[in-house]
Amino acid sequence: MSTARYLEDSRQKVDRALTDLLPRETVHPARLLSAMRYSLFAGGKRIRPILVLAAAEASGGKVEEALSPACAVELVHTYSLIHDDLPAMDDDDFRRGRATCHKSFDEGTAILAGDALLTLAFEVLAAGGEGIGDNIRLQMVRELALAAGWRGMVGGQQVDMDSEGSKPELPVLEYIHTHKTGALIRCSVLLGGLCANADEATLKALGNYGEKVGLAFQVIDDILDVTATTEEMGKDQGSDAEKGKVTYPGLFGLEGARERAIKLVEDAKSVISGMDSTGRLAQIADFVLLRRL
């Protein structure tokens, strides 16, 4: 199966599982559920949940048993986008070419929709699929909470806000990227391994791969923010630079940032070369890189 076909098939599996999580018809709170659905089905590429599925398969697990953690990470990712887009944070009106949640609904509803998606992630993880042991499910709850909370993604977003307009420094930039984007991507790969009962050595390799892919992802995002057109990105071009944000191209130039992204993906592939039986993890790393360099 080609990489493109694999990604598309996996995306559809994830979309079906996500669709089952939210009821279609509810009297209360109908507006909240509409807002949750609006953002959850906004055309995301589902890279994080696909990483969960791929890591589970690479570790000898079944895709079906990895669907709950896959949904959980996508719910957390979607909540983070909704809150990041708010006027009090990045103040973005468009995301993936559509009005952001608070523009399409209202700010209060967007805040609550994010809150509800985050909470649902833990519900889904704790409910889990059949075949996953209670101790593994608890470990997944802990890993997701660590990756999403103040030690992870939310911490990264805070420091990103705090550093706006200040002189860019590499340690701050690396803190932001490993936390804001990297932590959840690393967690996705780990959850895949965990739900497949991977051993310590495999989990360590997966975590290592996830860190590198996560960082590459963010470097490429920074590059795209400079080079891509508004139409391609679905949001205003160069908006990071306008906001005085610390970025990789800002620190190393476009060439330097590209070199770094290529190196990170090569390293990520090398880390899992011995265990990536399906070859999918390497393909996803390449896909991240080739989104547009």
Next chain:
Amino acid sequence: MSTARYLEDSRQKVDRALTDLLPRETVHPARLLSAMRYSLFAGGKRIRPILVLAAAEASGGKVEEALSPACAVELVHTYSLIHDDLPAMDDDDFRRGRATCHKSFDEGTAILAGDALLTLAFEVLAAGGEGIGDNIRLQMVRELALAAGWRGMVGGQQVDMDSEGSKPELPVLEYIHTHKTGALIRCSVLLGGLCANADEATLKALGNYGEKVGLAFQVIDDILDVTATTEEMGKDQGSDAEKGKVTYPGLFGLEGARERAIKLVEDAKSVISGMDSTGRLAQIADFVLLRRL
């Protein structure tokens, strides 16, 4: 031990456990942790966590083993206050006589502090104390997610927002109160029973008690909003009415609302009369009522 002494001792136990959850000195994300601490230690009465401890003791469990779920519900409660106070929601500048989180810090930080507290609640619950089985801990994660998410508290807050300025109707009011306030209070009592390995009948009685106390709590809050001075409440008096919110006194008058609160507390005490060996659950129900009627 008198009720007052019991409540104060329990509050101190909860405060010590909460203090241990957040590090004092951290470089990143220092501002986020400050905001989390600011709201977490804003002088709350800790009713919800004390309900966890009391329900655990009433079910034959140990207070020490109930501290993790007690902290988890207080973290969720604090996050909900921060987000509810935001300009896009209730737009309150003061809470318990102090500037609200977004006033003392900024809106972006307040949103993230709420997000981080919610996430930390699940981390704490999944990490759990010693002596609680994995299946019980998972059940607690699920109960908290259900009570806090779109089926519970967040759903209630959404419908509360949606109904502002519209003609008050009893079914809507009851939906709002059982979800916005009631769900987390009921969950607190349930988590106490769960971590003490309470049997089905006990859990059912606890859930029933929690529902009634939760509803009484909200009816009294509505009454206080009309009758208490700004100084006593620490926020603007009559602010619910000004916002055109549906309230119990608005629907039934002050007398009718008082009658309802008294009846709910009597019913709550009667439901647990057979199992409340320490008598603390009945005392807490009375305390809720006597806050000021």
